[in-house]
Amino acid sequence: MPEAVILAPQWIAPVAPDPRVLTGHAVLVEDGRIAELAPFDGLRERHPDVPLTLLPGQLLVPGFVNLHTHAAMSLLRGVADDLPLHDWLRKRIWPLEGKLVSRAFVRDGALLAAHEMLMGGTTCFNDMYFFPEEAVAAARQLGMRSMQGIIVIEFPSAYASDAGDYLRKGLELRDRHRDDPMVGFCLAPHAPYTVSDETLKRVAVLARELGLPIHTHVHETAAEIEESQSRHGKRPLQRLDALGLLGPELIAVHAVHLDDNDLRLLATAGASVAHCPHSNLKLASGIAPVARMIESGIRVGIGTDGSASNNRLDLLQEARTAALLAKGSSGQADAWPAARVLRALTLDAAAALGLDDRIGSIEAGKRADLVAVDLSAPELSPVFDPVSQLVYAAGREHVQHVWIDGRHVVRKRQLTDDVASEAVSELVGRTALWHNRTGEILSG
Known part of the structure; x- marks a missing residue:
């Protein structure tokens, strides 16, 4: 287990149980968990021998949770730009995946994505893709927490032959990782238009029997x-x-496209929404009615989607756009305040995944998934409200430190694990090879 440490930043945004920002406080991390959140002087007096990490000018927040992505698609970043979803998917993405997807493709793509997310403060991501065991390995290599989708789709791929085969392989993977606290699973039928009634009924039964979330694309386009x-x-x-x-x-x-009855269905069911604003904008799918979702009591988390439809796995940028779209589309400047957006990035996304008892806020007893963001840069000065500064002004380049399960995995924007750092360095060369292969397919 990682050694105990006291983290003393200038500000702490615990998210819950109280959303207010704390000053003059510190966090004691022991055995991978948050042992105490208390005023600094008293905490230091009680634990004088615990190493102290001072974080002047920095805001400590819970680790960000990416509620929806396709990590391995980082290798397809930019191959289908400026296309509507139907053409993007059927004319470009699916044909490319048919020729490219393999264990090696997912292994490299997921590692590339995990590194990008980690450096931007994402400590947990909810993935949906083929060969999920490779995404598990990539996340574990960088010390990240992940939820893996047990993907279900009716057509065959290099990974599985039919819906039953997808489910069987995904459930077997879940069984192998049953005791791994860093890995969880969702049932992930791709979308209603790619999954049959029979398969969807089976997914519903499995979700109830196994207590698993169901993660699916829905109402993305009017078509x-x-x-x-x-x-x-x-x-x-x-x-x-x-x-x-x-x-x-x-x-x-x-x-994206919800009428009054859709909103009632989601709210009555207690369902959650993974809002992916950049992907929806880039594919011209529309603008999700987030303000109305919030008014209806629907839990909303934020996701990046995959790099092929977003080009950037940056939750801070996603959060800023999400907040601005909610205000602009509703005509209400207070539709989604910065503190609520931070909650969507952390505790609400964790709750959607059934992880809110472990992560998502800075509370005693929870696992120490934490991010320190440097707000002392000239472009972020002055700081009147640290959380507003985080959501509306800061970027992933201001993330300085990341702890996951108490381990200091990013220190001053550098990976702390030499093996992981070397693996990412070696990946750059392989990415060039994937680029060349993809170019050959597109030109041929």
């Missing part, structure tokens, strides 16, 4: 809803509800 009404006589959320998938375990990814 998806029209297609569902034509094929099934129901909007996608109505169909999921009829098949037993709409409950507190559901994480509805995107949820």
Whole structure:
């Protein structure tokens, strides 16, 4: 286990139980958990022999939780830009994946993504992709926490032959990691338009039996809803509800096009939404009605989606855009205040994944997933409200330190583990090879 340490930043934003920013406080980390959050003087007096890390000018916050991504798609960053979702997916992404996806592709892509996320303060990510065992390995190599999607889709891939095979392989992987505290699992049917009624019913039963979240794309585009009404006589959320998938375990990814009934369904079910604003904007899918979701009592977390539809796995940038879109689309400047946005990045996303008893806030007893952001840079001065400065002005380049499960994994913007650092360095060369191979496929 990591050694005990006292972290003494200029500000602490614990998120819960009280969202107010603390000054003159410090955090005692012991055995990978937050042992105390208390005034600095008293804490130091009680623990005079514990090493002290001073963090002047820095804001300590819970680690960010990326509620939706496809990590391995970092190797497809930029290959399908400026296309609408239908063409992006069917004419470019799926054909490329059919020729590229393998264990090696996912291993390299997931490691590339994990490093990018980690350096931006993401300590846990919720993934959905093929060969999830390789994403597990990438996250573990960098010391990150992850939730892996047991992906389900009807068509074959290099990973599995049919829906039953996807489920079998994913559940076997879950069994192998049952005792790993750094790895969790979601059932991840890709989307209502790629998964049959029979398979969705099976997913609903498994979710109840195993106590797993359900992570799926839904209501991303207007065309998806029209297609569902034509094929099934129901909007996608109505169909999921009829098949037993709409409950507190559901994480509805995107949820861009919601009418009043959709909002009622999500709110009544206690479901969560993974809001991915940059992906929705870049694919011209629309702007999710986040202000109305919040008014309806729907829990909203924030995700980046994958690099192929976003190009940047940067939760701080995502949070700023999310906050501004909520204000601009609703006409309400207070639609999503900075403190609530920070909660969406941390505790609300953790709660959607069933992890809020372990991470998401700086409270005694929780695991020490923490991020220190330097607000002393000239471009961030002066600081009237540290949380507002974090959401509206800071960027991932201001993340200085990251602790996960009490381990100091990023120190002054450098990986602390030499093996992990070497692995990332070696990855740069392999990324060039994947680039060349992808270019050959596109040109051929």
